[in-house]
Amino acid sequence: MKRRVKITLLSVVCIYAVVLTSVNIRDLKVGFDYDDTLVFSTPSFRVANKSGERPYSEEYWRVVNSSFHLDKKKLVPVTIALVYKALGYDAVIITSRQGYGGEELKKNWKWLAREFYFERNKSSILEKERFVAYFGDSDSDITEAREAGVRPIRVKRSPKSDNKRKYHPGQYQEFVLPFSD
Numbered sequence: 001m002k003r004r005v006k007i008t009l010l011s012v013v014c015i016y017a018v019v020l021t022s023v024n025i026r027d028l029k030v031g032f033d034y035d036d037t038l039v040f041s042t043p044s045f046r047v048a049n050k051s052g053e054r055p056y057s058e059e060y061w062r063v064v065n066s067s068f069h070l071d072k073k074k075l076v077p078v079t080i081a082l083v084y085k086a087l088g089y090d091a092v093i094i095t096s097r098q099g100y101g102g103e104e105l106k107k108n109w110k111w112l113a114r115e116f117y118f119e120r121n122k123s124s125i126l127e128k129e130r131f132v133a134y135f136g137d138s139d140s141d142i143t144e145a146r147e148a149g150v151r152p153i154r155v156k157r158s159p160k161s162d163n164k165r166k167y168h169p170g171q172y173q174e175f176v177l178p179f180s181d
């Protein structure tokens, strides 16, 4: 290998190591919403809606949470989460779903996020630890991140999503992630 290439490679490795260790020492996290942020999950909700269970009942959530194999990962948000992880940040998933039957779903995301919370009050988690950003599609994702003093990033919903509520990208002058739908 040419000497110059070797030196360049070595410096890249050194810089990477320094960035990684300094981030780890400070224990920084980055948060992600689940539905319409990391995944297009309309198919799971459609299955639950057709199941005959009362919407938002315990059994309804069991159907939604166990249908994760139907969810489609969203390329841009998932790639961003991976880049954060490569830089040493902990990716954390916080969804306002109820957690009934959600153990398998959590396990399914272990490769990306060690922590996966079912929590309606997202700011209660965001304010407890050091989050550099929270990515989410809903207006409430943006307002709850702000409430917790965390920088919100708006992820665009797929136009095919059945969820049309609480969606006004840019309404809070937040950064809207391009190509994220």
Ligand SMILES: [Mg+2]
Residues within 6 Å of the ligand: 033, 034, 035, 036, 037, 136, 137, 138
């Ligand atoms: Mg969402």
